[in-house]
Amino acid sequence: MNNAIEVTQLRKEFKSYSSRTGLRGAFRDLLTRNYKIVPAVNDINFTVKQGEMVAYIGENGAGKSTTIKMLTGILEPTSGKLRVNGMNPHREREKFTRTIGVVFGQRSQLWWDIAVQESFRLLKKVYKVSDQQYDEHMGHVIKTLDIGPLLDKPVRKLSLGQRMRCELAAALIHNPPLLFLDEPTIGLDVLVKLKIREFLKEINEKYNTTILLTTHDLGDIEALCNRVVMLDEGKIVYDGELDSLKNNWAEQKEIHFQFMNHVNLSELKSLPLTFSAEWEYDEKDQTYIAYLKEEDENISQLISVVVSQFKIKDVKIHETSIEEIVRNIYEKGMN
Amino acid sequence: MDKYVEMIRMRFLMMLAYRTDYYTGILIYSINIGAYYFLWNAIYGEKSSIEGLTSIQMTTYVAIAWMARAFYFNNIDREIAAEIKEGKVAIELIRPYNYLGMKTMQGLGEGIFRFFFFSIPGMILVALIFPIQLPYNPVSWGYFGISLLLSFVINTQINLLTGITAFFFYNNAGLIRAKRVIIDLFSGLILPISFYPFWAQDIMKYLPFQGISYVPSMIFTNGFSGSEIVYALLQQSVWVLILLIPIRLLWTAAKKQLIIQGG
Ligand SMILES: Nc1ncnc2c1ncn2[C@@H]1O[C@H](COP(=O)(O)OP(=O)(O)OP(=O)(O)O)[C@@H](O)[C@H]1O
Ligand SMILES: [Mg+2]
Numbered sequence: 001m002n003n004a005i006e007v008t009q010l011r012k013e014f015k016s017y018s019s020r021t022g023l024r025g026a027f028r029d030l031l032t033r034n035y036k037i038v039p040a041v042n043d044i045n046f047t048v049k050q051g052e053m054v055a056y057i058g059e060n061g062a063g064k065s066t067t068i069k070m071l072t073g074i075l076e077p078t079s080g081k082l083r084v085n086g087m088n089p090h091r092e093r094e095k096f097t098r099t100i101g102v103v104f105g106q107r108s109q110l111w112w113d114i115a116v117q118e119s120f121r122l123l124k125k126v127y128k129v130s131d132q133q134y135d136e137h138m139g140h141v142i143k144t145l146d147i148g149p150l151l152d153k154p155v156r157k158l159s160l161g162q163r164m165r166c167e168l169a170a171a172l173i174h175n176p177p178l179l180f181l182d183e184p185t186i187g188l189d190v191l192v193k194l195k196i197r198e199f200l201k202e203i204n205e206k207y208n209t210t211i212l213l214t215t216h217d218l219g220d221i222e223a224l225c226n227r228v229v230m231l232d233e234g235k236i237v238y239d240g241e242l243d244s245l246k247n248n249w250a251e252q253k254e255i256h257f258q259f260m261n262h263v264n265l266s267e268l269k270s271l272p273l274t275f276s277a278e279w280e281y282d283e284k285d286q287t288y289i290a291y292l293k294e295e296d297e298n299i300s301q302l303i304s305v306v307v308s309q310f311k312i313k314d315v316k317i318h319e320t321s322i323e324e325i326v327r328n329i330y331e332k333g334m335n
Numbered sequence: 336m337d338k339y340v341e342m343i344r345m346r347f348l349m350m351l352a353y354r355t356d357y358y359t360g361i362l363i364y365s366i367n368i369g370a371y372y373f374l375w376n377a378i379y380g381e382k383s384s385i386e387g388l389t390s391i392q393m394t395t396y397v398a399i400a401w402m403a404r405a406f407y408f409n410n411i412d413r414e415i416a417a418e419i420k421e422g423k424v425a426i427e428l429i430r431p432y433n434y435l436g437m438k439t440m441q442g443l444g445e446g447i448f449r450f451f452f453f454s455i456p457g458m459i460l461v462a463l464i465f466p467i468q469l470p471y472n473p474v475s476w477g478y479f480g481i482s483l484l485l486s487f488v489i490n491t492q493i494n495l496l497t498g499i500t501a502f503f504f505y506n507n508a509g510l511i512r513a514k515r516v517i518i519d520l521f522s523g524l525i526l527p528i529s530f531y532p533f534w535a536q537d538i539m540k541y542l543p544f545q546g547i548s549y550v551p552s553m554i555f556t557n558g559f560s561g562s563e564i565v566y567a568l569l570q571q572s573v574w575v576l577i578l579l580i581p582i583r584l585l586w587t588a589a590k591k592q593l594i595i596q597g598g
Contacts, residue, residue: 125341
């Protein structure tokens with residue numbers, strides 16, 4: 001079996017009800033309700049090979065979570081073909097779920113009122129993991145994610161970052177060959193994000209685990225995924241390498257400066273640089289913004305030149321967000 | 336099988352975490368039993384027996400019916416409805432187990448907890464206060480045990496059915512409340528079935544509810560003769576089997592219909 005995921009013409013429609021206005025409308029709603037059929041996932045195709053790490057991205061409401069729910073067997077597709085780990089997820093649900101791990105960043109799968117280790121114990125039984133397998137594999141997972149001291153605490157007393165690390169460990173108890181992560185780093189601080197990324201990279205290398213993750217954090221993708229599948233309004237608008245996506249669409253970085261003393265825009269514009277940078281002054285925030293292409297050592301060159309000439313109060317590097325990339329693609333068209 | 340036992344244990348632990356809620360519960364149940372005791376005493380007055388039950392049997396009936404309720408009663412229907420509303424079923428469906436089976440086990444874990452921490456101390460308390468006649472015959476205790484287990488299964492099945500309706504009607508709180516009243520009324524908890532008018536008894540014969548409270552309580556109070564007991568247990572078992580059918584049908588339809596709320 002070579003492909004972990006095969007998706008052909010996959011489609012999911014939702015009925016979306018709209019209420020009529022006024023009292024009369026409310027009464028009419030009682031009898032017949034107005035609804036539109038909205039395709040949340042609109043005839044998409046893609047395959048993922050065993051061992052790949054793929055980022056599944058798009059704006060809010062693009063249909064990412066809906067796709068994941070179909071891939072994991074929770075929702076039945078409206079139409080289309082779906083083979084995951086060689087099975088039909090919805091039809092062969094119980095057998096299928098043994099071969100996947102899932103983390104929903106927005107939703108806990110641990111039991112709220114009892115200690116984390118009790119949840120682990122139950123999952124160990126549910127997935128029929130032997131003591132030996134458990135000790136070997138989970139011992140390592142627990143150490144790497146550094147959750148040993150959390151195990152005897154009830155889940156409701158954990159912080160978000162602590163809980164998320166436990167969630168990840170829980171999804172891996174049966175060491176599944178395929179992992180779905182729906183916004184696993186949402187709301188986490190940088191250190192926890194780094195730890196989780198490191199960990200995912202490690203299990204991918206160690207076990208050749210396939211990972212499909214959705215995220216709004218470009219950092220996650222840069223750290224983990226070579227391949228990006230981008231969704232917009234239920235349709236795939238890009239499927240390919242992250243680098244070429246960024247080169248084409250991320251276009252520019254923004255660097256925001258605030259200075260101790262007054263600086264003229266023209267002084268900044270005439271700084272000696274080996275590349276071209278555009279400058280703008282934002283009066284409201286009193287910040288000077290440099291726009292430049294993210295290439296070679298442009299950023300460090302710019303910063304070092306500016307620092308050597310002016311006294312700086314504050315510098316911010318503004319990362320292009322996925323949302324901005326998507327918007328760019330839409331405004332300027334594909335290819 | 337292991338996982339189902341583990342789930343019972345899990346729920347037991349959860350209940351233990353909130354055990355203080357239960358001490359007030361015992362008090363409320365005891366007050367209920369006390370109120371019915373005085374009510375029935377007034378009704379009996381000078382009469383030695385009504386509808387084949389003596390006044391002591393009646394007191395025992397009331398006490399055991401309430402204590403048995405602590406075992407078979409659970410809020411699985413409300414839990415299922417909440418899990419659907421909040422989209423938590425998603426998590427349940429990525430597990431290699433049967434969701435309804437697991438819910439039943441959670442109910443059983445809760446039942447076992449209440450049996451030990453509620454029914455038994457409650458029964459001792461009630462037996463000290465009110466004149467109650469416990470069965471001397473170990474066979475009656477055995478029949479009672481079987482019957483109580485079956486009553487748990489029937490009640491849980493009905494809860495599963497009401498719970499699953501949340502897949503179809505987003506808000507089924509009214510239905511759940513109605514079901515609760517129906518069960519308290521028609522199961523014989525408040526009034527033994529033999530006290531209802533004949534036409535009502537005739538209808539109730541064809542409903543599963545008396546298997547929940549009336550049957551185990553009558554066995555406990557020696558209100559049934561030998562062959563009546565066997566017949567009643569059989570009737571309970573038949574209902575357990577019959578109820579499996581609508582559960583299966585409704586569940587299959589529900590999974591097709593399923594929409595997960597939230598991202
Ligand atoms: N239960 C539902 N009923 C009706 N419409 C739904 C339902 N669930 C999702 N949708 C619609 O389907 C579309 C896709 O939703 P989905 O949750 O897949 O988006 P997403 O890409 O995960 O977004 P986000 O980044 O915000 O998580 C949205 O327009 C949403 O309104
Ligand atoms: Mg989502």
